[in-house]
Amino acid sequence: MPIHDQGYRRYGGARGRRGHGWAVIAAAGLRTFFARRIFLGLLLMAWLPAIVRAVQFYAVANFPQASVLAPTPDTFRQFLDQQTNFVFFMTVYAGAGLIANDRRANALQIYLSKPLTRSDYVFGKLAILTTCLLMVTWVPAMALLALQAAFAGNVTFLRGHIYLIPAITVFSTLQVVTVSAAMLALSSLSKSSRYVALLYAALVFFSVALFGVLRFVTRDTSLSWISLPNDLAQLGDAIFRVPLRFATPWPVALMMIVALLVASGLVLERRVRGVEVVG
C-alpha cells in the first residue's frame, strides 16, 4: 500500500503568462547542449584563438619587445574571420538536428498542441543556435576588447576605435542569424540530422568551390555573391571599414543574405506544422 496517494490530482497552482514558450524551448535546448561533453569540447576549441589573442594583448601590454603585436581594428576583423570555421562546425553540430530530430520523433504535434504558435517554436529553436554561435563569435570578441583595456590599464584603444563595439555586434548578429536561419530551414526539410549536416556542408563547400572555378575562369571576383561565406566576408569587411576582398559591391552581398533569410522563412513557414499535409 502506498504511503501517500499516487492517484491523479488536480493542479491548483499558478500558470505562467503565455508568449514565453520560445524562451522555454531555448532554455531547455541550451541545457541539453551544455550537458554534452562534445559540445563543451567544441566550445573550448572555439575559444582557443581568443585565448591566444588574450596572451598576445597581455604580452603587448607588459613587454615593450612585443609592441609589434599591438592590436589594431583589423585584429578583431581577423579574429572574427578565424572564428568562421568554428561557426561552421558549431552550426552543423548544434543546428542540424534542431528540427529534423523533432520531425523524426513526431514532436511537432506535441509542441503545437501546447499554447505555442509556430513562431514561438521557430524562434525558440533559432535562439538555441544563435546563442551557441554568439558564444563563439560575439562573446569572445567582446571579451577580447575588455581584456585589451584591462591589460593596457586604459581605454585609449577602445576610445579611439569605439566603432568596434557596434561593428562586432552587427557583424556577429548578421552572421549568426543568417547561418542559423539557413540551417533551421534545412533541418526542417528532413528527419535525419546527418543528412541535414551533409546537405549544409555540401551547400557551403559547393558554393565556395563553384566561386573558385568561376574566379579561375573569369579571373574576376565579382561573382563572389554566389557563396554564402563570401557574402558574409564581404559584408564583414564593409562593416569593419577594411578594404573589400571581392569585386562584388557589398549591397549585392547584402541582397543575397536578405534573399536567403526570406527563403529560409518561407521554408520554415511551410514545414513547421502540426500536420504534414501532402497535396
Place this chain on the structure above:
Amino acid sequence: MSDVSLSPVVTLEDVSVAYGRHPALRSVTTSFAVGAVGLLGPNGAGKSTMLKALLGFLVPQRGRMRVLGLDVAASPLEIRARIGYMPESDAHIPGMNAVSFVAYCGELAGLPRVDAMQRAHEVLYYVGLGEARYRNVETYSAGMKQRIKLAQALVHDPDLLFLDEPTNGMDPKGRDEMLDLIRDLGHNKGMNLVLSSHLLPDVEFACDHVVVMDKGSVVAAGPIAALKQPRGQVFELRVKIAVGELDGFLDRLRAAGIECYATDDDVMRALVPGEGGARDLFAFAAAEHVQVRHLRPSVPTLEDVFAKAVGEK
C-alpha cells in the same frame, strides 16, 4: 448543476475539412457532452482529422468550432492551454528522459518549472511509469510510449483531453490498464475527455456518450445507454442456405424491415422491429424456404448501434 456546466465542451457547426481534393470531414455538425465521450468510427472515418481541426492544426474550409466555449479560429492558444492531446502516432521530444520530457511539456503549457517537475513525477506514477521515469523515452516499449503520451497530455491538468487511439499497439494487459486510467479520469477525476477509437469495446468501457463517424460524416450521436435502447428485438441468427443465395436472402430480409449484419462468427445479428420477434423471423424464413439452425435472443450492444449507423452488411 447549472445549465452552463451541462453545455457541450465541444461543438462543430457545418465543418468541412479536405486534404487537397479529398474531403475528410463533410459538413459535420455535432457536439460533445461533458464527461467521457467516444469518437467512434472505422479507419479513415475522419476522427483524427476532427481532433486536429479542433486543435487548430487544420483549418476547415467551412464551418465553426468551439472548444470549452471558445472559438477555435479566434482563441487557439487559450484553448490549447486548457486541453491535453495524446496523438495517435509515437511522439516524444528526442534526447530526454521521461520525467524531463513530461516536465518540459508542463512548462510549455505554462506551468512554472518547479511545479511542472513536481507534476511530472505525479502523473508518471499515475500512468504507471514511476519506476521508469529516469529512462530515455526512446528506449520505451510501445505500451510505455502510449502511457507517456498520456502523461504529457495530463501534466498541466487540462479541462479536456483528446485521446487519439490510446490503446494502439498495447498488449491486452496494458490495454486494460490504459482503459482503466481513461475510465478513472472520466468518471472519478471529473475530467472531460474525447476518446477517438475504432475499437467498440474501448469506447463502450470508458465512455458514457458516443459520436459515430463514417466517411467524414457523423452518423449517430448520443448517450450510449440511449442508443443501445432496443427499437425491437435483437437475435443471433444462423441459417442453412445454398451457397450464393445468402446475399439475396439478406437483401430481402432488409427489404422486410429487419436489420441484419454478419459478425466475426458464422452467426448474424438481426434486429426485428415491433413485437413479433422470433415469430416474425421464423415466418420469414419459412416463406423463403430457409432453414433456421440457430436463433437466440441477444442484448443490444454498441456494435449494433455502430453497424446500423454505418450501414454495415
